[in-house]
Amino acid sequence: xxxxxxxxxxxxxxxxxxxxxxxxxxxxxxxxxxxxxxxxxxxxxxxxxxxxxxxxxxxxxxxxxxxxxxxxxxxxxxxxxxxxxxxxxxxxxxxxxxxxxxxxxxxxxxxxxxxxxxxxxxxxxxxxxxxxxxxxxxxxxxxxxxxxxxxxxxxxxxxxxxxxxxxxxxxxxxxxxxxxxxxxxxxxxxxxxxxxxxxxxxxxxx
Numbered sequence: 611x612x613x614x615x616x617x618x619x620x621x622x623x624x625x626x627x628x629x630x631x632x633x634x635x636x637x638x639x640x641x642x643x644x645x646x647x648x649x650x651x652x653x654x655x656x657x658x659x660x661x662x663x664x665x666x667x668x669x670x671x672x673x674x675x676x677x678x679x680x681x682x683x684x685x686x687x688x689x690x691x692x693x694x695x696x697x698x699x700x701x702x703x704x705x706x707x708x709x710x711x712x713x714x715x716x717x718x719x720x721x722x723x724x725x726x727x728x729x730x731x732x733x734x735x736x737x738x739x740x741x742x743x744x745x746x747x748x749x750x751x752x753x754x755x756x757x758x759x760x761x762x763x764x765x766x767x768x769x770x771x772x773x774x775x776x777x778x779x780x781x782x783x784x785x786x787x788x789x790x791x792x793x794x795x796x797x798x799x800x801x802x803x804x805x806x807x808x809x810x811x812x813x814x815x816x
Contacts, residue, residue, distance in 0.1 A: 613701045613702060613704065614640070614700065614701045614703070614704050614706040614707060615704045615706045615707075615725075615726070615727060615793070616697065616701060616706070616707050616709065616713060616719070616723050616725075616726040616727070616782070617641075617706060617707065617708045617709065617726065617727050617728075617729060617751055617790075617791060618709050618715075618716045618719055618720070618726055618727070618728045618729065618771075619631060619708060619710055619711075619728075619729045619730075619731065619787075620710075620711060620712055620713055620715075620716050620728070620729070620730050620731070620764070620767075620771065621730065621731035621732070621764075622732075622733070622737045622739065622760070622762075622764045622765055623743060623757050623760070623761055624733060624740075624742040624743045624757070624761060625731045625732060625733045625739070625742075625761075625777055626731065626742070626777045626780070626783070627710060627731050628710065629780070629783055630731060630775070630777060630780070631643060631708060631710065632698055633780070633784040633787075633788075634678060634788040634791055635708075635729055635791070637788065638707070638788060638791055638792060640704070640705045640706060641705065641706045641707075641708060641791055642646075642700050642705055642706070642707055642708065643707075643708045643709075643710065644692055644696050644697050644700065644707050644708065644709050645659065645660070645661075645662060645663055645693075645696065646662055646663070646690050646691060646692055646693075646709075646710065646711070647665050647670065647679075647690070647691045647693060648662045648664060648665070648688060648689065648690045648691075648707055649661070649663075649664075649665060649666065649670050649689045649690075649776050650662075650686075650688035650690075651664070651686050652664055652798075657677050663693075667689065670682075670689050670691065671770070673691065673693075674691065675812070678691075678693060678694060678695070678740070678760065678781065679691035679692055679693065679694060680692045680693070680697055680718065680719055680722060681711060681714075681715035681716075681719050682715070682718075683711075683712060683714045683715050685712060686757075686760070689745075689751040690711070690712075690715070690744035692711060692715065692719070697709070706791065708791070709770070710791045712764060713764055713767035713770060716728060716767075716770065717768075718770075727772055727773070727790070728735065728770065728771040728772045729771055729772065729773045729774075729787070729790060730767075730768045730771035730773070730774050731774075731775045731776075731777055731783075731787075732765065732768065732774060732775070732776050732777065732805040732810065732811075733777060733816065734743070734776055734777065734778035734810070735774075735813055735814070736758075736762075736812070736813055736814050736816070739758065739761060739814070740754070740758055743758065753797050759790030762814065762815055765811070765814050765815060766815060768811065769802060772779070772799045772800070773788075773790055773797075773800050774800040774807065775787055776787065776807075776810065
């Protein structure tokens with residue numbers, strides 16, 4: 611049976627990754643998001659089995675020790691992991707799988723699946739990133755400062771991806787992501803020599 615394609619999508623907090631993925635998948639068939647396991651508590655509106663599989667630290671350790679995760683990482687004091695069985699079941703059906711994971715997890719998965727496609731989503735500016743994090747209204751100011759610093763660290767790994775999407779215009783960015791996931795022949799990997807991308811990264815990482 612033909613295997614599907616594994617897409618890895620990474621982004622710093624506030625880049626709009628989850629919203630873009632939801633938008634892109636609305637009109638794509640045979641593409642499924644692998645739902646991660648996490649030890650963190652649900653945020654307002656999040657549901658178990660839809661946004662994440664919310665489990666205890668004890669349950670997470672049980673799965674980790676039995677190699678049930680393709681990748682796992684600690685982020686802001688909580689653990690996140692991608693179920694090996696979940697991803698393999700999607701791919702063996704011939705469907706494509708999308709992983710929403712950070713750069714550490716992406717590196718772990720690339721060591722196992724050498725033919726996967728990596729996508730990195732960036733905010734249009736550092737100021738806009740900060741505004742989006744404040745707009746969430748879920749964290750205190752000191753936590754947001756830490757998240758901005760963590761986002762800058764994560765963004766230093768942008769060049770490990772095949773494609774970069776700058777989420778400045780939501781509908782345009784959704785269309786770009788949809789084209790990549792839909793494997794459009796005219797959708798080419800990012801040109802890292804682009805001076806506009808270089809200027810944006812100078813702002814984001816300064």
